[in-house]
Structure formats: structure tokens, C-alpha cells
Amino acid sequence: MADVIIIGSGPAGVSAALYTARAGLNTIILSMGSGALAKAEAIQNYYGFSSPVSGQALAQAGIEGAKNVGVHFETGEVVGVGFDENLIVETAAQSYQADFVILATGSPRATPRIPGIEAFEGKGVSYCAVCDAFFYKGKNVCVLGTGEYAIHEIAALQPVAASITLLTNGEKPSAELPDGVMVNTTKISAITGDDRVEKVQLADGTEIATDGIFVAYGVAGSTALARKIGAQIDGNKIVVDENMATNVPGLYAAGDCTGGLLQISKAVYEGAKAGMEISKLARKIR
Template identity: 60%
Template sequence: MPNIVIIGSGPAGVSAALYAARAGVETTVLTKGPGALDRAELIQNYYGFAEPISGAELERRGIEGAKALGVQFVTTEAVGLTYMDKLTVETLAGDFPADAVILATGASRAAPHIPGLAGLEGHGVSYCATCDAFFYRGRDVAVLGSGEYALHEVQALLPVVKSVTLLTNGSPLTASFPPEVTVCPEKVNAILGEERVSGVELSGGKTVALSGVFVVLGVAGSTALARKLGAEVDGNRILVDEHMQTTLPGLYAAGDCTGGLLQVAKAVYEGALAGTEAAKALRKG
């Protein structure tokens, strides 16, 4: 039986797995564990849920649904992608040969090691302004970043929140920010707050009162794997065709790593398409 290996267990990866398994293809999902969706405090713009649902619960339900169809989940870290006789995903748990591979690790939300940041994820620390800006309307928030990605999130926040402070954490600015954004170039010593974010402490002891901190650093996690085989990328975005196939036969990508709207609905659609098209191609082959 042909097999598909999917890297990533977020909405795109699990959606791809659901459709591949239903098409009768042996399907394995490689996961490092909970991803960005797990850290989303509440989601209330997703089809089918009248009441807000936590990202962790939505992720759990998706994975359970895939397991019910026979999808195998392996907890490990993918470290390489090669092609000898067939595509092979190299992981810390060994090699996983595949007839097709779907990259769905999302866009990497790199988080610096700042005291208080990890403990307040989902309680004032967010990784998606488009997802969570609504919950901070009329409040003072900060964006932790200094480039184009940070600018995109700032622009999503400005019409909703009271004020936006840019925390560069000592990094140089690589984008032009609106004049109403206060830029703090100092290193961030700590994210403050007990049960929820209350502010940040900067180097020198200065504190800034805040209700939320949006972490917007990082690059697409799947891009490095795509580059290993020479698949075409555009910056941090993996280029795909209308079938979600990269420029290499048998290698697909779906979700945040393909760029565009960083939303669950888009990831689920692209995953469904990638799983369907990969399975269809294997049946033809």
C-alpha cells in the first residue's frame, strides 16, 4: 500500500491526514507535540462553533478524529529530508520512507528565552494578532519583533487596541513602523504578571504596563526542509501549485508555511487539498 508521511500535527497536517486516510492511503503524522494552535486562548471565528473554543481543545478534537480513521502519530523531530530510492524524512526517531511527503509544520513562532513568556502563553502572550486582537480591544499591548512580520501584526492591532508598543529586544529595525507606535529598543528582561500579563520589564529597570504581548518572530518551519531537496521557496514561503505540490514531485506543503492568511480555516482547506491530491497522485502512479 502506498504511504504518505505528514510533518506537523496542526490544522493543516491533521486535515491532510484525514483526507489521505479516507482515500485508503497509509498515513503517518510526525509531530513535535502541541503547536501554535494549542497556545491560542480562545477561537470564536471558526465555522461550526457558536461558543468560543480553546485552541488546545480544537487541536485535541482534530487529532482524535484522525486517529479514529487509523492515522498513526509519531512524536519526534524531523531533522532532514532526502531522496534516494524514494522520499525519506529523517527524524530523531529514525528514517521514515514515503511515497509522498506533506510539509505542514506551520510558520515558526520563535520565542526568545524571556522570563515569564512561556508561563503566560494564552494568558496575555499571543502568537497571532489576527486571531487575538479582538480580545484586546481598547487595551495597551506590545509586539515583540522588529521586521516585516512584526509590522504586519502591528497593522492588524492598531485599529482595535488602545496603543501598540514595539519591543525590539535589542534587534535593529528592518521595517518602517507607523509614527503612533512607541518603539522600545531595549532588551526585555521579563514579561510581568501572575495569572495574566500586566507589563514588561526592560533593561535598566524600566517597566511598561501592558495587557498583552504579541510574539511575532520567526520563519516558516517547513522552509528549511523544502530547501534541503531544492524545492522553490520565496523568502520563508514554500511555493506550491494548485494541487499544493511544491516544485518537486511527491512533495507537498500546506498551511502557514505557504504564506497568506495565517488562520485555521485556510490551513484546514490547504491540508484537505494536499491530502486529497497526494493520494490521487499515488493511485494514478
């Protein structure tokens, strides 16, 4: 049981961790490793540097600073966020419980550019199996993805769906599939139907009849995780108040996932704000 779990080790997540750890809160950062900042060749518009600094150097300096004040870093792919008596963060390997969670994985990944996905959102195309599985009881569904995130969605669908087909859109599955799941690795041409999703058209000219498609492409970003727990979303950004809190008690978001200026300075500010507010609340409830 942690006091605070932060998903993402970029500027927003590390900035938040500096404040919560210094306030005496047991703080864990979960991430898949280097994010977008580490890929930047040179940064010369950030306060405090007289000459350009590499993104990798800046990211590593931030992480080392957080470790020095007691922040714990763990590597893992987060596939879900839920709520029992406490907030629960699920990785591909285990589950964590915490009083507070901060989503800070950066801007959401692009939806696969497949004709029909956006047109059928809410009409057979879903981004949250935990939310929508009930509506597909006894029906045939597809999951679009290749890795642990897709497997997590499949697990939520298996108790209710009549059949599940994993669509990899031309890629190889990167995770072990549960028994009973069909796999189709053919490239997807389009998703079609009248008022709702009815078929997946494949590049080889064949079609798959389906009642719904669950998009679990790549790694679950902050927006996808927020959807799973019922946090308010506006387009591709998470809605937060002036304290970086979402509408879900104990759940915060910071950085690129909240929209606005996609800059390090903005991410650091929002992380600091979230960390300070959580520290204040934790003192009140202890």
C-alpha cells in the same frame, strides 16, 4: 515504508491526513506535540462553534478524529528531508520512507536577531549543510544552534570541513555532540566581514575567525526542510502550485508555511487540497 508522511500535527497536517487515510493510504503524522493552535486561549471565528472554543480542545478534537480513521501519530523531531528511491524523512532517532510527504509545521521560526545574519545570507551564511557543505571543503565553519537540528547539520559538515565550532548564543547545548566539535556558549554580538563572512564577534569582546556559518537554530521548520531537498522558496514561504505541490515530485506543503492568510480555515483548506491530490495520484500509480 509509508504511503504518506505528514510533518506537523496542526490543522493543515491533520486535515490532509483525514483525506489520505480515508483513501486507504498508510498515513503517519510526525510532530513534536502541540503547536501554535493549542496555545490559543479562545477561538470564536471558526465555522461550526456557537461559542468560543479553546485552541487545545479544537486541536485535540482534530487529532482524535484523525486517529479514528487510521492515522498513525508519532512523536519525533524532524531534522531533514531527502530523496533516494523514495522520499526520506529523518528524525533525531530514525529515518522513514514514503511516496509522498507533506510539510505542515506552520510558519518558519524567526532567524536569531544577530546583526549580520541577513546581510551575509549567501555570502557565508547558509541554512542547509547538505546543500552547501561541498563549498567549505578544508575550511573552518561554525554551526549556530543547540539541539538535534544543529547536530544533523554538523554531521553533514564533518566529512569536509577542517574544523566545526558550535555556537549556542548564550544557551546550553541540548544534544550530545560528536567528537571533534568545539563549543562556544558565549552570546554573539555580530557577524562581520567585507564581501563574505570573516568573523563572529562575541559579547565578551573576543572573535572567532570563520569561513561560514550554518544556521540551525531551534527546530527545523517547513521552510528549512524544504530548502534541504531543493524545493523552491520565496522569502520565508514555500512555493506551491494550485494543488499544494512543490517543484519536488511527491513533496507538498500546506498551512502557514505557504504564506498568505494565517488562519485555521486556510490551513484546513490547504491540507484538504493536498490530501485529495495525493489520494488521486496514489490511485493512478497503484
